[in-house]
Amino acid sequence: xxxxxxxxxxxxxxxxxxxxxxxxxxxxxxxxxxxxxxxxxxxxxxxxxxxxxxxxxxxxxxxxxxxxxxxxxxxxxxxxxxxxxxxxxxxxxxxxxxxxxxxxxxxxxxxxxxxxxxxxxxxxxxxxxxxxxxxxxxxxxxxxxxxxxxxxxxxxxxxxxxxxxxxxxxxxxxx
Numbered sequence: 492x493x494x495x496x497x498x499x500x501x502x503x504x505x506x507x508x509x510x511x512x513x514x515x516x517x518x519x520x521x522x523x524x525x526x527x528x529x530x531x532x533x534x535x536x537x538x539x540x541x542x543x544x545x546x547x548x549x550x551x552x553x554x555x556x557x558x559x560x561x562x563x564x565x566x567x568x569x570x571x572x573x574x575x576x577x578x579x580x581x582x583x584x585x586x587x588x589x590x591x592x593x594x595x596x597x598x599x600x601x602x603x604x605x606x607x608x609x610x611x612x613x614x615x616x617x618x619x620x621x622x623x624x625x626x627x628x629x630x631x632x633x634x635x636x637x638x639x640x641x642x643x644x645x646x647x648x649x650x651x652x653x654x655x656x657x658x659x660x661x662x663x664x665x666x
Contacts, residue, residue, distance in 0.1 A: 495662050505576030509549045511536050514557045514585030529553045530586035531633060544580075557585070557608050559598035566611075566619055573625035573635055580629050581616075587634030596634060601658050 513532025515525050536551045550565055566581075573579055586597040588610060595601075595610035602609045613632075620628045 497556075505574055505578065506537075506548060507578045507580070508545055508546045508569055509536070509539050509571060509580040509582070510565055511539075511549070511551045511580075512557050512562060512585065513581040513583075514550075514597070514599050516554050517586070517597065519602050521603060522586065522597070522601070525585050528633075531584040532582060532616070535631075537637045539580060555599055557598055558600045559611060562596075562598055562611050564603070566616060570619045570623040573623050575624045575626055577625050578627040579620060579623075579625050580631075581620075582631045582633075584633040585630065596632070622632070 512533045515528040516636060517524070532551060532553055536549060539545060540549060545614040550569070552561060556649065569579060583596050586601075588595045588597055588606065590606045590610075594613040595606055596613065596616075597610050612619075617630075
């Protein structure tokens with residue numbers, strides 16, 4: 492008779508934190524809804540809680556609450572809280588956008604006439620966590636430009652999600 496084998500996830504060395512964002516609806520006219528973004532963020536939240544993340548270390552922000560200011564605030568607070576052995580799980584479901592060669596996550600209140608001021612730059616987000624003490628950060632980005640009506644000189648994420656920007660960032664990371 493064979494003994495059964497139970498496979499358990501590795502024990503986290505530090506504290507596991509998560510910031511999850513799901514944006515289905517946008518305030519600006521001309522930006523279409525993203526079907527299932529809120530549901531996806533909610534279901535991923537349930538899944539990581541089932542994996543053992545403590546509820547007090549998990550922040551879910553959806554729709555109207557997912558403003559540019561709110562997302563930046565929570566990301567900065569998290570980056571300032573984490574220690575070297577901690578783990579950060581960042582999840583985003585919503586629209587993304589490439590503007591002037593840089594990738595952005597669109598907040599609920601993003602305005603097409605002020606992308607830099609009202610969307611979240613991935614470069615800014617990556618830099619924030621790179622400067623934190625935490626060495627284990629996971630980004631899961633489920634975004635596309637499908638709802639944004641683009642001008643001729645602009646390209647969306649699916650057309651040109653600047654893989655070079657992401658590649659350069661990951662080449663510079665230790666973990």
